[in-house]
Amino acid sequence: MIEVNELTKRYGDKLAVDHLSFTIPQGVVTGFLGPNGAGKSTTMRMMLDLDRPTSGSVRIDGKQYGQLHEPLKYIGALLEAKAVHPGRTAYNHLLWLAASNRIPTRRVDEVLALVGLTAVAKKRSGGFSLGMGQRLGIAAALLGDPKILMFDEPVNGLDPEGIIWVRNLMKSLAAEGRTVFVSSHLMSEMALTADHLIVIGLGRLLADMPMNEFIDRNSRSFVRLRTPQPERLLDMLSANGITALQDGAGAWEVEDGDMARIGDLAAEHGVALHELSPQRASLEEAFMRMTAEAVEYQTGAPALQPAQQQEPEPAAAWGAGWKKES
Amino acid sequence: MFPVLLSEWIKVRTVRSTFITLLLTLVVTVGLGAVVCAVLASTWDTQPAAERANFDATGSSFSGIALGQLALIVFAVLIVTSEYSTGMIRATLGAVPQRLTLMLAKVLTVVGLVGVVSLLTAFISFFLGQALLGSHRTSISDPGVTRAVFGMAIYMTLLALLSVGVAFMVRRPIPALAILMPFFFLISPILNAVPKVKNVAHFFPDVAGRQLYSVHGNTDVPYGPTAGFFIVLAWSLGCVVIGYLLFARRDA
Ligand SMILES: Nc1ncnc2c1ncn2[C@@H]1O[C@H](COP(=O)(O)OP(=O)(O)OP(=O)(O)O)[C@@H](O)[C@H]1O
Ligand SMILES: [Mg+2]
Numbered sequence: 045m046i047e048v049n050e051l052t053k054r055y056g057d058k059l060a061v062d063h064l065s066f067t068i069p070q071g072v073v074t075g076f077l078g079p080n081g082a083g084k085s086t087t088m089r090m091m092l093d094l095d096r097p098t099s100g101s102v103r104i105d106g107k108q109y110g111q112l113h114e115p116l117k118y119i120g121a122l123l124e125a126k127a128v129h130p131g132r133t134a135y136n137h138l139l140w141l142a143a144s145n146r147i148p149t150r151r152v153d154e155v156l157a158l159v160g161l162t163a164v165a166k167k168r169s170g171g172f173s174l175g176m177g178q179r180l181g182i183a184a185a186l187l188g189d190p191k192i193l194m195f196d197e198p199v200n201g202l203d204p205e206g207i208i209w210v211r212n213l214m215k216s217l218a219a220e221g222r223t224v225f226v227s228s229h230l231m232s233e234m235a236l237t238a239d240h241l242i243v244i245g246l247g248r249l250l251a252d253m254p255m256n257e258f259i260d261r262n263s264r265s266f267v268r269l270r271t272p273q274p275e276r277l278l279d280m281l282s283a284n285g286i287t288a289l290q291d292g293a294g295a296w297e298v299e300d301g302d303m304a305r306i307g308d309l310a311a312e313h314g315v316a317l318h319e320l321s322p323q324r325a326s327l328e329e330a331f332m333r334m335t336a337e338a339v340e341y342q343t344g345a346p347a348l349q350p351a352q353q354q355e356p357e358p359a360a361a362w363g364a365g366w367k368k369e370s
Numbered sequence: 371m372f373p374v375l376l377s378e379w380i381k382v383r384t385v386r387s388t389f390i391t392l393l394l395t396l397v398v399t400v401g402l403g404a405v406v407c408a409v410l411a412s413t414w415d416t417q418p419a420a421e422r423a424n425f426d427a428t429g430s431s432f433s434g435i436a437l438g439q440l441a442l443i444v445f446a447v448l449i450v451t452s453e454y455s456t457g458m459i460r461a462t463l464g465a466v467p468q469r470l471t472l473m474l475a476k477v478l479t480v481v482g483l484v485g486v487v488s489l490l491t492a493f494i495s496f497f498l499g500q501a502l503l504g505s506h507r508t509s510i511s512d513p514g515v516t517r518a519v520f521g522m523a524i525y526m527t528l529l530a531l532l533s534v535g536v537a538f539m540v541r542r543p544i545p546a547l548a549i550l551m552p553f554f555f556l557i558s559p560i561l562n563a564v565p566k567v568k569n570v571a572h573f574f575p576d577v578a579g580r581q582l583y584s585v586h587g588n589t590d591v592p593y594g595p596t597a598g599f600f601i602v603l604a605w606s607l608g609c610v611v612i613g614y615l616l617f618a619r620r621d622a
Contacts, residue, residue: 089460089621089622092460092463092464092467093463093467094460094463094464094621094622095621095622096619096620096621109467110467110468110469112467114373115464115465115467116464116465121464123460123464125457125460126456126457127456127457127458127459127460127461127464128456128457128458128461129381129385129452129456129458130456131385131386131387132381132384132385133384136380136384139380139384140377140378140380140381140384141377141461141465143373143376143377143380144373144374144376144377144462144465144466145373145465146373184461
C-alpha cells in the first residue's frame with residue numbers, strides 16, 4: 045500500500061506540491077488527475093525517491109522507496125521523460141535494468157514480446173518513434189513483474205490503437221490484482237480506465253474518491269430549452285417556481301428539471317419550444333470547474349467560466365490560460 | 371552490490387562511446403609517446419647537455435599521456451553525464467535507489483575497465499618507446515622502472531576517477547569538460563611557469579602524476595613518487611567524495 049503524507053515540494057519560490065495526502069487503493073486502477081503543472085509528475089518522482097520532498101513523506105508498505113531491496117520487483121514506473129540512452133538497443137536497456145535487480149534474462153524477451161517490440165529489440169532506441177519509446181518504457185516498468193505500477197501520462201504520443209492498448213493493459217494489470225497508479229490531464233481518459241480518482245490542482249488535493257462517486261456527484265443533469273419567445277417562457281417558468289439560466293449560446297437551462305412537466309406547461313401556455321432536451325454536463329466540465337476553483341481560492345482571480353457543452357473539450361485547450369495567473 | 375556492478379558493466383559495454391574513447395586513449399598515448407621517443411633518439415646529439423643529463427627514458431615513453439588523457443577524461447565524464455543528458459539517471463535510480471551503492475558500482479566499474487586499459491597503455495608505451503629510443507633506452511629491470519610503469523597505469527586510473535567525481539558534481543558534459551580540460555591543459559602548465567605560484571601548481575594532480583610515472587622525476591618538485599601517488603589519490607578521492615555528497619542530496 046502506498047501512503048502519501050503531507051507531501052510538499054518547493055522549487056525556489058514555486059510550490060509544486062502542497063501538503064498532499066492520499067492513499068492509493070490496492071488492486072485497482074487509480075487515476076491521478078490534474079491540469080498541466082498541477083504537480084503530478086513531481087509527486088511521482090518523489091514517490092520514487094528521485095526528488096527529495098521539502099517536507100512530508102511517502103511510505104510503500106511502511107517503507108521509503110530507497111529502503112526497498114530490488115525495487116523493480118515491487119514497483120514498476122514509467123516516468124514522463126524518456127529514460128533511455130539512444131545509443132543502446134531496447135534489449136540491452138532492459139538487460140542492464142534486469143541485471144540490477146537480479147531479474148532473469150528471459151524476462152527481457154517476455155516483456156519485449158508483451159509490448160510488441162520483439163522485432164526491433166536489437167535496434168538502437170534512438171531511432172524509435174514516440175510510441176515505440178513509450179512501449180519500451182512500459183516494458184521496463186513490467187520487467188520485474190511488480191505488484192504496483194506507476195505510469196505518468198502513458199498515452200502521451202500514442203496513436204488511437206496504442207491508446208486502446210494501454211487502456212486494456214492497465215485494466216488487465218488491475219484484474220490480475222495489481223495496483224495501478226496512472227496520471228493524466230484528461231478526465232475523459234480516466235473515466236474509461238480508472239476505478240478510483242485522485243484529483244489535484246496547483247499541488248493540492250481536490251478530490252479523492254471512487255470513480256462512481258465522482259460521477260454521481262459531479263455530473264449535473266439539466267434540461268435544455270430553446271424558444272423564439274424567451275420572455276413568455278421565463279414568465280411561465282418563474283410563475284411555476286422553476287429557475288432557468290441562460291447558457292450563453294441562446295438556450296436556457298433548468299437544473300435537474302422535470303422534462304415532462306416543462307413540456308406540459310409550455311403546451312398549456314402556448315409557448316413555442318424549439319428544443320426540450322435532457323442534458324448531462326460532461327465530467328470534463330466538472331473537473332474543469334473543480335480545478336478552476338482551486339485557482340480562484342488561491343489567487344482571488346475569477347473562476348474560469350466553464351463552457352457548457354456536451355462533447356469533451358479538445359485535449360490541450362484549457363489549463364494553459366489560468367496557469368498564467370498563478 | 372554484485373548485481374549493480376554487473377548492471378553498470380552491461381551499461382558501459384553496450385554503448386559505442388566507451389570503446390571509442392578508451393581505444394583513443396590507448397592509441398593516442400602510445401602513438402604520441404612513440405613519436406616523442408623516435409624524435410628524441412634522432413635528435414639526441416643536438417639536445418642541450420642539461421636535457422641529456424636529466425633524461426628519463428621511462429618518463430619520455432609516457433609523453434603521450436599529455437594528449438591521451440583528453441580521451442580518458444571524456445570517457446569518464448560521459449559515463450556519468452550521459453545518464454543525465456539522456457534522462458536515464460531516473461531509470462538507474464529507480465532500479466537502484468541506494469545512491470552510495472550506485473556510485474560505488476560506477477566507481478568500481480571505471481576503476482576496473484580503466485585499470486585494464488591503463489596497464490595495457492603503460493606497458494605498450496614503455497616497450498615501444500624503449501625500442502625507439504635505441505641506445506638511450508632503459509630496461510624494465512632497472513631500479514624504479516617497474517614502479518614508474520605501474521605508476522603510469524595508476525595515474526591514468528586515478529585521473530578517470532577524478533573526472534567521475536567532477537562529472538557527478540557538474541552533471542552536464544560540456545561544463546564538466548570545460549572544468550577538467552583547461553585544468554590539465556592550460557592552468558597547470560601556465561601556473562607552473564609563474565615563479566611563486568609554481569609552489570602551488572606543484573601539488574596539482576598532473577605534476578604529482580608525473581612524479582609517479584617518471585624514474586627520476588622533476589627535481590624542482592619537492593617530493594618523490596610515493597608522495598606523488600598520495601597527492602593524486604587525494605585529488606581523486608576528494609572529487610569523488612564531493613561528487614557523492616552532492617549526488618546523494620540532489621534531485622535526480
Ligand atoms: N525541476 C523543477 N524545477 C523547477 N520547477 C519545477 C521542476 N519540476 C517541476 N516544476 C514546476 O512544478 C510544477 C508542477 O510540475 P509537474 O511537472 O509536476 O506538473 P504535472 O502535473 O506533471 O504537469 P503536466 O501535466 O504538464 O505533466 C510546475 O509549475 C513546474 O513548472
Ligand atoms: Mg507531468
